[in-house]
Amino acid sequence: THERTAASGVCTRRTPLNASTNMRLKLPITCFILEIIIIILFGVLVQYDEGTDAKLWHDRNHSSHSDYDNDFYYRYPSFQDVHVMIFIGFGFLMTFLQRYGFSSVGFNFLIAAFALQWATLMQGFFHGMHGGKIHIGVESMINADFCTGSVLISFGAVLGKTSPVQLLLMAIFEVTLFAVNEFIVLSVLGAKDAGGSMTIHTFGAYFGLIVARVLYRPNLDKSKHRNSSVYHSDLFAMIGTLYLWMFWPSFNSAITAHGDDQHRTAMNTYYSLAACTLSSYAMSALTAHDGKLDMVHIQNAALAGGVAAGTAGEMMLTPFGSMIVGFVAGIISVLGFKYLSPVLESKLKIQDTCGVHNLHGMPGILGAIVGAIVAALATADVYGEGLTDVFPDVASGEISASDQGVRQIISLAVTLGIALLGGLIVGFILKLPIFGAPPDTICFEDSIYWEVRRSGNVMPLSQQHHGTTRRHTLIRPG
Amino acid sequence: THERTAASGVCTRRTPLNASTNMRLKLPITCFILEIIIIILFGVLVQYDEGTDAKLWHDRNHSSHSDYDNDFYYRYPSFQDVHVMIFIGFGFLMTFLQRYGFSSVGFNFLIAAFALQWATLMQGFFHGMHGGKIHIGVESMINADFCTGSVLISFGAVLGKTSPVQLLLMAIFEVTLFAVNEFIVLSVLGAKDAGGSMTIHTFGAYFGLIVARVLYRPNLDKSKHRNSSVYHSDLFAMIGTLYLWMFWPSFNSAITAHGDDQHRTAMNTYYSLAACTLSSYAMSALTAHDGKLDMVHIQNAALAGGVAAGTAGEMMLTPFGSMIVGFVAGIISVLGFKYLSPVLESKLKIQDTCGVHNLHGMPGILGAIVGAIVAALATADVYGEGLTDVFPDVASGEISASDQGVRQIISLAVTLGIALLGGLIVGFILKLPIFGAPPDTICFEDSIYWEVRRSGNVMPLSQQHHGTTRRHTLIRPG
Amino acid sequence: THERTAASGVCTRRTPLNASTNMRLKLPITCFILEIIIIILFGVLVQYDEGTDAKLWHDRNHSSHSDYDNDFYYRYPSFQDVHVMIFIGFGFLMTFLQRYGFSSVGFNFLIAAFALQWATLMQGFFHGMHGGKIHIGVESMINADFCTGSVLISFGAVLGKTSPVQLLLMAIFEVTLFAVNEFIVLSVLGAKDAGGSMTIHTFGAYFGLIVARVLYRPNLDKSKHRNSSVYHSDLFAMIGTLYLWMFWPSFNSAITAHGDDQHRTAMNTYYSLAACTLSSYAMSALTAHDGKLDMVHIQNAALAGGVAAGTAGEMMLTPFGSMIVGFVAGIISVLGFKYLSPVLESKLKIQDTCGVHNLHGMPGILGAIVGAIVAALATADVYGEGLTDVFPDVASGEISASDQGVRQIISLAVTLGIALLGGLIVGFILKLPIFGAPPDTICFEDSIYWEVRRSGNVMPLSQQHHGTTRRHTLIRPG
Incomplete structure (x- = not known):
């Protein structure tokens, strides 16, 4: 039986039980609190x-034309x-690891579901307190998903080497710092970054890379056969x-101004991705x-065009410019x-899984740089009345x-600064031994946190069932 | 060759031919008729x-502002x-079984394609006969998909133990009873249930559970290695x-009133799911x-928040309330x-596969209960003019x-009653031995109804090909 | 080690290096140029x-009501x-081959990303030069995706037997001819074909079939174990x-007139697919x-209803008519x-992989024929003022x-003519031995163009790593 299973694609080696990685109490307590x-x-x-709001909408609607x-x-x-990019896009992008599909999709799901709630609060604090209250609707939902995206980018850097409790902790801090940075960049500095080249991608990436640096594992080679x-x-x-590729035009255009802005941003992104x-x-x-x-290149590099069009996408970048980018x-x-x-990895000791x-x-x-350049070149002649939508302070x-171009560059520097400093501190917090990180020998392995069924269809005789629905042939630690 | 194949993940045991499960005539006749x-x-x-309608729309449109x-x-x-939830969501949710992926996705596809047509007719009879005609458009398409969802829920309860002909028969009756129940709940009793906590989920689940009860197989253990x-x-x-998780906000808001109602319902559902x-x-x-x-829990329980927000989602449940639910x-x-x-399973003999x-x-x-409570608490102060959209009779x-709260509770009772009684009758109809149910020893097995290619790439020498496109290495019954 | 791997589902035979199929220079040069x-x-x-355009939209918008x-x-x-149909739909539809999933999804991705850019130009030349410029927006994006779909259909006919360079070449010519044919059919002849039964499906299929005929491989049997x-x-x-099935209603209705036309086309397609x-x-x-x-039938034939509703879908075909079709x-x-x-295959020597x-x-x-009949039967009584949208010249x-019916039939003939003649010429161009087509013995095989990791988790000792991120166990040609 064992040989059968061992030969059948999915490996079923026994995972030694490790008290510290046991999530029975740690994960429920964290989630519930x-x-x-x-x-x-x-x-x-x-x-x-x-x-x-039923009342507010109908009050306002008295004087307006349409529910539209x-x-x-x-x-x-x-x-x-x-939403699909966050849960399917990021989740499945990380399933490339042979033995870490459950965790890739499953932890992505967990931390995204947490982060979007937390982001609603954190972004609300900084963006839109109205009489002491946070007002929410579809735009705040998009912003919460955006912030979540940033956390998932950082997740990619530490994929396979962190417990779900560590990831939730990382999400708490990262969402908070994201909201701070976003507030500084967009509201204080007045930069434009509709698709988040700076606030989402640069922030998430460098935050995650520094966390990965702090969590460096010199003996990660012991798990390399699973990586x-x-x-x-x-x-x-x-x-x-x-x-991710198909819906990136929607991502970059989701919170730009109505009308030509959404339309143009989506189209610029579409051509940037195609050329990329x-x-x-x-x-x-x-x-x-x-x-x-x-x-690896196809799965990842082909998406870089969406990232790179995140700031300038809403500007008059032209399809020509988008394609070059x-x-x-x-x-x-x-x-x-x-x-x-x-x-x-070898010099800076940054093990960047994804x-x-x-x-x-x-x-x-x-x-970010492209955005600064295109902003600096903006003229009323090109944008006409539309300048108000894209660069209100210039208009x-x-x-x-x-x-405006200078604002953009300063914003990039601020973003990098907050990401690096924040990631450093959060990395050291996550390093505390109580959060159940996997040992070096069992990284990139689902069975440490998930019940993984055995491949093949032979059930051990010893297993006694009394009427459970949807039985599983589980691999239990020996 | 045989050992090679046996060792390669997908099992290829020979399925004995069983006259009653042969679908060569039964399935085509059923489908065609x-x-x-x-x-x-x-x-x-x-x-x-x-x-x-080209004529009606343009006539009406003369006096209106926009094609919008x-x-x-x-x-x-x-x-x-x-639509994606019905065909991809339900279809792939059921592919968890190791040897039943073709049937999960494929029978889901078949019965959904049938049910949405039949539902158009049945719901049309009860909802909208205009001068003896059923008028259809995007709203009837959504309603037909909703009704189909109910049938697919029941399918989950009997998954792996029923033939496609049985499933089509179940769909005929269930769609019909769904339309009756929906008519009573929404039109006669005047209850609200935009996302179908009662009419779709409760109805589909208890209907399916009773069918599963009637079709109880004491010897199902013989197939447990595939379950x-x-x-x-x-x-x-x-x-x-x-x-399912991502699009549930669209599901619950698909047929609510335009404007704030769709918007609020989607957002309530979003937060309910995140907390869940x-x-x-x-x-x-x-x-x-x-x-x-x-x-199993992640795949299923994380969705319960969408189900539970199905009735109250359109009401002023607040994100706070949605999260608690x-x-x-x-x-x-x-x-x-x-x-x-x-x-x-052990006491009530209900083998609920999914x-x-x-x-x-x-x-x-x-x-349903949450919906009744929130309805009973509705005030003009909270809903303003919007009360007309949500609770017209209260407004x-x-x-x-x-x-209104009492109406909701009565509707739940009616739904349970029709589901249980209907499921009982339909279960006995499906039990007739002529519909090709699989034997106890070959449940949860695709190859009884599907040509299943052999895993691996060795083709038996004996197989003679003369120029067929897309050749298959088929496993035929011995 | 080798036996382990060989037994594990995915075969890992060594692919002999073939100079002509080496893409190191051919593919980059082609892509870059x-x-x-x-x-x-x-x-x-x-x-x-x-x-x-920011300026144009805001100028125009002064006198209009809404950004909507x-x-x-x-x-x-x-x-x-x-977009999802093009990249996920076509891409994954072709992953049925056991050893050609990377190529199916990956080449689909490459040639689609190229074709949509090229199509923007080619369709722009013929459809909408404004003062020497091509004006683009969401409608041109849809049209570019449509044209891309036609190329992907042809790709299906030659799947597994062509190099990526051949496919890019095919796309260049096919997109160009597509634009010519589309111009003749829609603009010169004045036919209607919103969902492309003629211009997309008939054109793409017969173009691809003739290419497959010219590229006929008498010894393809040597690769049949992978087919x-x-x-x-x-x-x-x-x-x-x-x-493909779910989104076909969107496909057929994507560029029909606003209002009832989009609505009706989507619904007709929905019912055609369900009956199909x-x-x-x-x-x-x-x-x-x-x-x-x-x-094979479920994956393909169930979609034929969408194809067949491509021309008549926008007409007053009625759901009844749609279902019959x-x-x-x-x-x-x-x-x-x-x-x-x-x-x-045996008589006409057309090896049509998909x-x-x-x-x-x-x-x-x-x-196309259904479209001609329904067009010929159109009356002002049925269409009312809507006749202008559907058949402007009749109105x-x-x-x-x-x-109009005659126009439709002539358009079908023209489409077939251009597809067959074009495919013939392009087939002979692709036959030149310099483009790296795989040998007969290694068709339908990813590892000829892709680095394919070994299944299983044993890494050869000989492989030396010095700190690379995301290591792979590669199968290199021996």
């Missing part, structure tokens, strides 16, 4: 906004696309890649000594996977376009 | 509604999300789970002796999987809010 | 249209559904099928000697897979309805 705190804070602080003015119809389809993909796990990962895909394939074949394409992003990203990541530096870090910085004459 | 009846009835009874008033733009994005998941089948099931996810993870770890998470639903659902399902009682049954009842002064 | 040409042409020729008039809100949700599916590859393919599903299941069981359903399409398609494809003749070819012609009195 967090959720109860959130519920209490929602009860005290959160209210429907004008578009979701409700922001729901402008943004909900975009929200759902973003790779198998055939079907790469196909599952492609589901994640493609949903061609340069990623080209570079993947070019950098392989035998010219064979590498799934995407084209360059794909090249940078593949080169990063091929030549930079090994150096980061290569988020190549997908979100460098392309995010590229996007009002308060600042010049080049001032 | 049903489809021809449907086509004739559509020809006689069905017409485009005002939004889909067409209900298509209000509801089609929601419809597509619901479990393997690693990749659990990942496929997570695709189903996540699509945290409590499901917590309970899954807490109830496992070694603290390991169980995929979701939080409780997740706890109840995991406890049900862990402690109640084994009792249902645990629909835990995902749809109990959370559906919870949702008009015809009844009091507490009367 | 094409992308740079596209970027230059976009820089010179392409501009934002009125809905995406922006075409983005009418079409973007449909666009995203179409089949395994259990999980069929489940991956079902993801593709279902997304039932007839496909019926025929699949009926044509199998043991009554077992065949995944879908019902017939499903029957034709299964019969084609069962009886016609083997003849095409059976596109059965899914797109015959149902496309059926759809204006310029031609009669039967003239």
Whole structure:
């Protein structure tokens, strides 16, 4: 029986029970406390906004033309696309590991479900307290998903080496710092970053990379046989890649101004991604000594065009400009996977499981710089009356376009500063031995946190069932 | 060759040919007769509604402002999300079984495609005969998908133990009874149930559970080695789970009133699901002796928050209230999987393959009760002019809010009654031996109804091909 | 070690290195040249249209009512559904092959990302030069995706037997010819074909079939052991099928006129597909000697109803008519897979890997004929003022309805002519030996173009790593 199973694709080695990784109390306590705190804070602080409150909407609606003015119809389809990116996109992108699919999808699910609630509160504190209350609707839902995306990027850097309790803790701090940074960048500094090249991608990537640095494991080689993909796990990962790729135009345009702004942002992103895909394939074949394409590049680098169009996408970047940005992003990203990541690991001791530096870090910085340049070049001649939507302070004459460009660059520096400092502190918190991190020998392994059924269909005779529904052949620690 | 194959993940044991399970004539006859009846009835009874008919729309549109008033733009994005839940969500959620993926996705596809046509007719009879004709458009399409969802819930209870012909028969009766119950609950009793906690989830679950009871198989243990998941089948099931989870806000809001109602319902459901996810993870770890998470709970219980917000979601439940509801639903659902399902099987002889009682049954009842309470607490002060959308009879002064609460509770009782009685009768019909149910020894097995290719890439020498496209290495009964 | 791996589902035979199939220079050069040409042409020729340009939109908007008039809100949700069909739908539909999943999804991704850019240019030349510039927005994005769909259909015919460079070349020519044919059919001849029964499906299928004919491989039997599916590859393919099926209503309605037209087209397609599903299941069981359903039929024939409703879907076909069309399409398609494809291969030497003749070819012609008939029967009595949207030339009195029917039939003939002639020429170009087609012995095999990781978790000792992130156990040619 054992040999049968061992030979059948999914490995079933016995996982030694480790008291510290046992989640029986740690995970429920963490989840329950967090959720109860959130519920209490929602009860005290959160209210429907004008578009979701029955009374307010109907009061306002007396003088308006149509239910269509409700922001729901402008943004909900975009929200759902973003939602799919967060849960399917990020979740399945990380299933490439052969023995970590449950955790990739499952922990992604858990921390995203937590983070979007926490983000509603944190972003509400900084963005929109109205008489002591946080007003929420579809726009806050999108913003909460955006903030969640940032946490999931950081998750990619530490994938396979952290317990769910560590991840929830990371999410608490990261969401909070995200909201602080977002407030400084967008509200204090007045920068534009609708698709989050800075606030989401750069922030999430460098935060996660520093956490990974602090959690460096010199003996991670002991788990290296699991730190790779198998055939079907790469196909599952492609589901994640493609949903991210397809819906990135919705992501970047989800909270831009109504009308031409949403429309233009989506289209710019679409062309940036298309160009990025061609340069990623080209570079993947070019950098392989035998010219064979590498799934790692396809799954990741082809998305860099979306990241890099995150800031400038809403501006008059033109499809021409978008394609150049995407084209360059794909090249940078593949080169990063091929030549930079090994150096980061060997020299800087940053073990970046998913290569988020190549997908979100460098392309995010590229996007921020492109955004600064395009902002600095903005003219009333090109934008017409639309300048008010994109650069309100420039349109009002308060600042010049080049001032706006400077704002953008300062915002990038601030974002990097907060991400690096925050990641450093949070990394040391996560390092405390009580949170159940897996030992070096059992990283990238689902069975340490999940009941993993045995592949094959032979059930041990010893297993006694008395009428349970949906029985499982479980692999229990020996 | 045989050993090779046997060792390769997917088992290829030979299935003995059983005359009664042979679908060569039974399935085509059933499908053809049903489809021809449907086509004739559509020809006689069905017409485009005002939004889909070229003449009617343009006549009406003369006096209106915009093509945007067409209900298509209000509801089609929601419809597509619901559509994905029906075909991908339910279909893949059931692929967790190691040898029943084709049937889970494939029979789901078949009965859904049938049920949505039949539902259009049955719901049309009861809801909207206009001068002897059924008028259809995007709202009837959503309602048809909703009714289909109910049938798919019941399918979950009998998964692996029924032939496609049995399932089509079940769908005929269940759709019909669904339409009757829906008519009584919504039109006669005047209850509100936009997301179907009662009419869809409670109805579908208890109908299916009683059918499963009548079809009880004392010797199902003979197939128990197939009644479990393997690693990749659990990942496929997570695709189903996540699509259901992500799009549930669209489901509950798909047919609520335009404007704030759709907006609020989507947001309430979003928060209910998020809270439910945290409590499901917590309970899954807490109830496992070694603290390991169980995929069964994650795949199912995390969705209970959507079910439980099905009735009250459109009301002024507040995000705070939604989170409490979701939080409780997740706890109840995991406890049900862990402690109640084994009792249902051993004591009540209900073999509930997917645990629909835990995902749809109990959370559906919870949702109905919550809906009754929130309805009874409704005040003009909170809803303002919006009261007309949510509780028209209360707004008009015809009844009091507490009367509305009573209506809701009566509706729950009626739903349970019709589901239980209907399921009992239909179960006995399905028990007739002519419909090709699988024998106890070959339940949960695709190869009884599907041509299943052999895993691995060795083709027997004996197999003669003469130019067929897309050749298969088939496993034929010996 | 080798035996372990060999026994584990995914085969890992060593692929002999073949100089001509090495893509190290060919693929990067092709991708870079094409992308740079596209970027230059976009820089010179392409501009934002009125809905995406900040200045133009705000100028126009002065006199209009709402940002809602922006075409983005009418079409973007449909666009995203179409986008999913192109990348997930087509991509995963072709993953049924046991050893060709990376190529199916990955080459689909590459050629689609290229084709949508090229199509923007080619369609722009013929459809909408405004003062020497191509104006683009969401409608051109949908049209580019449509054109891409046609290329992907042709890809299905040659799947497994062509290199990525060949596919890119095919895309260049096919997109160009598609734009020519589309211009003739829609603009010169004045035919209607919103869902592309003719311009997309018939064109793509017959173009691809002729290419496959020219690329005929008499010794393809040497790879026949890989030209089949395994259990999980069929489940991956079902993801593709279902997304195509669910979103086909959006596909057919994506560029029809606003209002009732989009609404009606979506609904007609919905019912056509539902009826088609039932007839496909019926025929699949009926044509199998043991009554077992065949995944090939379910994955493909059930979609024929969408193809066949592509032309008439926007007309007053009625749900009744739609169901008849879908019902017939499903029957034709299964019969084609069962009886016609083997003849095409043995007699006409057309090796149609995915059976596109059965899914797109015959149902496309059926759809064209149905469209001609329904057009010829159009009356002002039925369409009212809506006649202007659907048949503007008939509404204006310029031609009669039967003239419109004749236009439709001529358009079908033209489409077939251009597809067959174009495919013939392109086939001979692709036959040049320099493009790296795989040898007959290694068709349907990912490892010729992709780095394929070994299944199982044993890493050869010889492999030296120095700190690379995301290590792979690669199968390198011996």
